[in-house]
Amino acid sequence: MKTHVKALVVGGGAVGCGIAYHLAKAGWDTMLVERDELTAGSTWHAAGLLPLFNMGYATGHIHDYSVKLYARLEEETGLNAGFTRCGNLRMAQTDARMDEYKLYSSTAETIGIEHEFLTPQQIKDRWPLVRTEDLKGALFHPTDGYINPADVTQAMAKGARMAGATLERKIQVNGYRWTGEEWIVTCERMVDRGGNLVGAGETFEIHAEHVVTATGNHAQRTARLLGIKIPAIPVEHQYIVTDRDPALAAFRAEGHPEHPVLRDADAKWYVREERGGWILGPYEDGAPARFPYEVPAGFRADLFPLDLERIEEEYMSFIHRIPSSEEVGLKDDFNGPICYTPDGNPLVGPAPGLRNMWLAEGFSFGITAAGGIGHYLTQMMTEGEAEIDMASLDPKRFGRWMTTEYAARKNEEAYANVFVLHHPDEEREACRPLRTAPAYDRQIAAGAQMGQVNGWERPNYYAPQGFSDHDSRSFRRGGWWQYARDEAQALRETAGLIDASAFAKHEVSGPGATQFLDWFTTNKLPKVGRINLTYALTETGTTRTEYTIVRLAEDRYYLISAGAWADYDSDYLRKMAEEMGGEFGAVDIHDVTNQWGVFALAGPNSRAILADLIRDAEPETALSNKRFPWLSMREIELMMAPVRAIRVAYTGELGWELHHPIEFGRYLWDLLIKAGEKHGLKLVGARAQNWLRQEKSYRAFGTELGRDATPLEAGLDRFVDLDKDFNGKAAMQDKGIRSLCVTLLIDGPDDADPWGREGLFANGERVGRLTSGGYSVGFGKQIGMGYVRPDLATPGTKLKVRMLGNLYDAEVAEDSPYDPTNARIRVDG
Structure with a gap:
């Protein structure tokens, strides 16, 4: 057996085999080790569904790739992957659910996923066994279906072997050690030479340049071995298999094709045909998390007892939807562990704090994702970055503050929310409030309706006491919309106060700090007491993160970045500083996010408010342009509060x-x-702030800025100093301009605004997509930001945007359509 490889994949489920397959095809010397048999984890009891439906752009691409790969695996490997392409019918009982499907349709359209809408009568005409009189309609994916999990895993495993990979079973990993150049992985053979299970088997080491963990339900053990946190914990998922349904058998005997996978989202279940009967899979409330610390040694390809009472409501709604199933008995049942994460998305990418260690953990839809994850993770490993922005799946999106209890409770919530309406303005409620700034109680008393960012409670908007944020959510203008509009208007006319304490904040100092940051970021470094906006790039030249840099001293800097990405930014800063190996001299990096609160005070009257509070030898001029110019920082005193004030909004x-x-x-x-x-x-929340920043064409990380576009494509040339050398510069220039970021003013419907997921069209052709959207109080219409073909980025260009299924007029605006000369920002006083 090999003991030295380029890449070692740990875990032989569908995800691990998908990764080994793609790494081997990319030419890497690859080995996979599995503690039991291939597919012995959650793969063996998975229902094998392939839902293309996903509200996330990256995950949508991943699922789409998988489905296309599985369709061609047999031709490549000679093994039938067991793919039944029967389609997927996602039904809707409410208008709100249909609105969700219309919003999803925009995402699907930008990815290129085939889908169509059906009326209740069209459903009944095609599938008369389905009750439709209480439906509003459905979304149909004709290329969707289901697959045999074991077969598709074995097909990818064979494809991996054909490409040169080695796959070894009955080998358990017990330790990882990084030498500075490679990983030494301590392994134990779980069987003797005769193939018998042993208690303590032969131990040996495998040397690997890169390691990928795809350990499924064993993620907590992996986390302990690596000394990191991985918030992937299994939750019980049960499904039942019925006996033969005579009505279904008669329907098929008449020559009708197989029913599509049926999903009654409002009833929280899926159903598909299985040998003349049905498989019912509910996503009920109350499914518990299991094995929060480690899977017991004796639990292998095992199941939990079925809890029929817990799924009684879903079972009865299944009978309602397919009345012929009422007289059908139960043939089999499954209740097994499936890994979840706090937001339901997997953890894919570099492990926090570790070199050449890659995570592929927390897959609740592992069969659907396995092929796509293998493809895009391989791109990240072999090319430096994937062609799509994978930040939404990055393991470091969850901070080090997260505990096992938090992950277990949030994972249970994620399971129960699989079929809950996924409003773009939803705020899930489990484990909250948790991280709160000192003024939290004051804000709640003032009517703050809170969201959470990286665990921090943050006001989204303020409403009268008794107002329910939960009940106000909508795919159109929810009940909160008027409050956010009033906040935005007030900030433009008088003044607004925003709690921005969730911002990520780092101090970088030391003899090498200046040289390091000059190499690490795209813009010129500011002078002492001044600030600059700048970007750190990936090695492929795309945007890795955005920083506001404040220079506190010659060799001391204060870096501010997006609040949702504190650990993500911290990890990258440290790794890049370490990678340079002291080339620039010593660099100290400290995450000071929790040490500094931030209040943003803005509006025409903001100077007057501060003037009443500032204590200064010359208070009359303390806030003037001469003493406190735009884009500068001063240490000031506001009564008894010491403040690091930055003139930026x-x-x-x-x-x-x-x-x-x-x-x-x-x-x-x-x-x-x-x-x-x-x-x-007036107190102002994050939603009004998001609208206002779009009026200024301020790009936001995670929407306009990401690892799939360069700063030049984002239209940020003024923050890129091409006269200096910086990390990723050559790769950025080599990419050229594939698309450009623009701001659009939209004449949309009277009751809805774009959310930043909509497709853009010119002459009937899709030419781009929105990345942000909202309402402009300055122009009295909808506004959005997004990317289009470079030839369509000229101000005045007429486009169309698809909202709620219809096309509406949109026009490319000049950059910063509100106050393009920044006169209001620079005003003196």
Whole structure:
């Protein structure tokens, strides 16, 4: 057996085999080790569904790739993957569910996933066994279906072997050690030479340049061996198999094709045909997390007892939807562990803090994702980055603050939410509130409706007491919309106060700090007391993260980045500094996110509010352009609060970010509220802020900015200094301009705004997609940002945007359509 390989994949389920297949085909010397048999984990009891439906852009691409791969595996390997392409019918009982499907349709259209809408009568005409009188309609994927999990896994395994990979079974990994150049993986053989299970088998080592863990339900053991956190914990999933349904048998005997996979999303189940009967898979409330610390040694290809009472409601709704099933008995049942994560998406990408260690964990739809994950993760490993932005799946999107209890409870919630309406404005409620800034109670008392970012509670908007955020959610303008509009209007006219404490914050210092940051980022570094907006690139030249850099001293910098990405940014900063190996001198990096609170005060009256509070030898000029110019930082005192004030505003108005030692948060909040009373100060949440930043064409990381576009494609040339050398520069230039980011003003429907997932069209051809959307108080219409072909990026270009199934007029605006000269930001006083 080999003991030295380029890549070692740990785990022989569908995901592990999919990764080994693609790594081997990419030319890497690859080995896979599995502690039991291939497919012995969740793969063996999976129902094998292949749902193309997914609201996420990256995950949608992953599922689409998998389905296309599985269709051609037999031709390549000679093994039938067991793919039944019967289609997928996703039914809707409510108008809101149909709105969800219309929003999804925009995402599917930008990916190129074939789908169509059906009326209740069309459903009944095709599949008369389905009750339709209480349906609004359905979404149909004709290329969807199901597959035999064991067969598709074995087909990918054979394809991997054909490409040169080695797959070894009955080998358990017990340890990982990084030498600085390679991983030494300690293994134990689980069988003797005769193939018998042993208690303590032969131990040996495998040397690998790269390791990928795809350990499924054993992710917690993997986390312990690696010394990291992996919030992937199994949740029980049960499904039942019925006896033969005579009505179904008669229907098929008449020559009708197999029913598509049926999903009654509002009833929270799926159903498909199985040998003349049905498989019912519910996603009920109350399914418990299992094995939060480690799968017991004796639990192998085992199941849990079925809990029929827990799924009684779903079972009865199945009988309602397919009445012929009422007299059909139960033939078999399965209740096994399937891994989840707190947001339901898998963990795919570099492990936090470790070199050449890659995670592929937490797959609740592992069969659907296996092929696509193998493809895109292989691109990341072999080419430096995938062709799509994989940040939404990055393992570091969950911070180090996360505990086992948090992950278990959120994973249970993610399971129960599989079929819940996925509103773009949804805020899930489990494990909250958790991380709160000092002014949290004050904000709740003022009517704050909270969202959460990286565990932090953050006001989305403010509403009257008794208002229900949960009941106001919608795919159109929800009940919160008017409150956000009023907040945006007030900030434009008087002043608004925003709690931005969730921002990620790092201090970078030391003799090598200046040289390192100059190489690490695209823009010129600011002078002491000034700030610059800049970007760190991937090795393929795309945008890895966005920073506002404040220079505190010659060799000391304060970096501010998106709040949702604190650990993601911290990990990249540290790894890149370590990679340079002291070439620039010593660099100290400290995550100070939890030490500093941030209040953003902006609007025409913001200077007057601060003038009432500032304590300065010359208070009359302390906030003037001369002493405190735009894009500068000053240490100031607001009464008894020491503040690192930065003259910048994400909303495009005169304003300051007031960074303060977090223990002063409650005092400073009260101070600003009191001082703002006579100046028309209004509390403002994140939703109004998001609208306002689009009026200024301010790109946001995770939407306009990501690992699939360069800063030049994002239209950020002014923040890229091509006269200096920086990481990723050559790759960025080699990519050229494939598309360009634009701002669009939209004449949309009266009751809805774009969410940033919609397709853009010119002359009937899809030419791009939105990445952000909302409402503009400055222009009194919808606004959006997105990417289009370069030839269509000229201001004045007429396009169409698809919203809720219809096309609406859109026009490319000049960059920063609101106050393009920044006169309001620079105003003196």
